[in-house]
Amino acid sequence: MPVMMAVAFLAGLTGCSRPEPEQAKTVLVVAARPAEDPAGVAIGVVRSASLHAVAAQNGGRVEKLLVDVGAHVRAGQVLAMFDSRAENLKLASATADAARLSAVAEERRHNFKRMDALMRASAISQSAFDAAKADARSTEKAAASARDLAALAKRDLDLTAVRSPIDGVVAARPVRLSDTVAPGTVMFEVDGQGPREVVTSAPAAAVALLQPGMSLRLRMNGSEGRGVVTEIGERVSANSSRDIRVRIASGDFAPGSVVEIVLAPDRTKAAGALVPASAVIAPAGTAKAVFIVTADGRLKRVPVSLKAIGSAGALVDGAVRPGDRVVAAGASFLTDGMAVKPVLTAR
Known part of the structure; x- marks a missing residue:
């Protein structure tokens, strides 16, 4: 009897238990x-079609940065200066050499004129006349070479000043004060405030439907505009895409903005x-x-x-x-x- 009661009690407990709730x-x-x-949309960055990269021709250590991004500049305006002490010394030395050799050449020219007059009067030998003539010519060549070296030193000094090639706005300045830059390094990008464009790549199948002059829809953060296809690349890349260039015709898209280009507006x-x-x-x-x-x-x-x-x-x-x-x-x-x-x- 006690065993049967225990079994009945356990059975009752089992019947009263509930399944655990499902964990979400x-x-x-x-x-x-x-x-x-999705193949009808390409992503690109707006840039100025008249963007000029200003590079260092000779390089050096940046001593002065005179403008920052967003500054309006004029053609010929100095944007930065390199340390020019070495160039100043070279110019001073070359200028002094050119002046000295020019004076020597002038003196030898006068001497040759005098020897020429004596030769006409048969007062000197032919060898003395030839020596005076050769001396005058060699010193004149040396003076001309020295003047060329001075001009090169002057040019190198002028190149320590980095100037804007156009009127515009500074769009980028990737260098910092005291940086040492190599020749050819881009130091500034100047936006000529001309037409804006987007250069990007898109699936070749979608680009095949485009042609120069076609108007496309542009989108950025809810705002829209229009663009015109100006160039289509012929080469198909390894990922089956082709380059396209779109000039912005309308819309408030500043250089540097990321925009969507709807490649086939009638098929989206x-x-x-x-x-x-x-x-x-x-x-x-x-x-x-x-x-x-x-x-x-x-x-x-x-x-x-x-x-x-x-x-x-x-x-x-x-x-x-x-x-x-x-x-x-x-x-x-x-x-x-x-x-x-x-x-x-x-x-």
């Missing part, structure tokens, strides 16, 4: 966006939705799919077909609508119907 798994989700062909709208490429899963032997989070916090596996993929994401067709919460990553480790805690993340 945290997943990162994004909102599916309206469909837009499509059926389906745009989701992160990492959201699309395709386990072996199964169709492609994405997981969406339902209103009750559970996962729903939705079969999709992949129409295109690019930098903007994956364009999918199926029962996915703009605004649906799509699992952004790690979907391969999830199961249909699982309870989840969605965390919205940036695209």
Whole structure:
């Protein structure tokens, strides 16, 4: 009897126990966006079509920086100065040598004129006359060479001042005070305030639909403008892209701005939705799919077909609508119907 009572008591406890609640798994989700062909969008940086790179011709140690980014400058204005002590010494020495040799050459010219007059009067020998003539010529050549060296020293001194080639605005200044720069190093970029352009690359299939003169839509942080295709590269790169150059016709896009170029404005709208490429899963032997989070916090596996993929994401067709919460990553480790805690993340 006691044993039967104990068994009945344990059975009663077992019947009263409840299953543990299902633990919701945290997943990162994004909102599916309206469909837009990702191959129809390229990203580029706005630059001035009249941007001039100002490089150091001789190089040296930067002693003075006279302008900063954003400064308005005039053609010929000094932007920076190198340490010029060595160049000043060379110029002083070369100038002194040129002056000394010029004086010697002048003296030898006068001597040759005198010897020439004596020779006409048969007062000196031919050898004395020839020696005076050779002496005058050699000293004149030496004086001319010294003057050339002085001119070169003057040029080197002038090059210790870095000047703007155009009127414009300083767009970049990659050097710092006391830097030692090599000849040819770009020290400033001066924007001539002319037309702006975007030079970028895009999938070759999309670029094949373009032609010079075509008007394209530009976008940046909600603002829009227009651009005109001015140049299309012929070479296809290893990643199947081609270069394009677009001149900005309208829109407030300052040099340095990052803009989207809609390459085929009449073909951007499509059926389906745009989701992160990492959201699309395709386990072996199964169709492609994405997981969406339902209103009750559970996962729903939705079969999709992949129409295109690019930098903007994956364009999918199926029962996915703009605004649906799509699992952004790690979907391969999830199961249909699982309870989840969605965390919205940036695209």
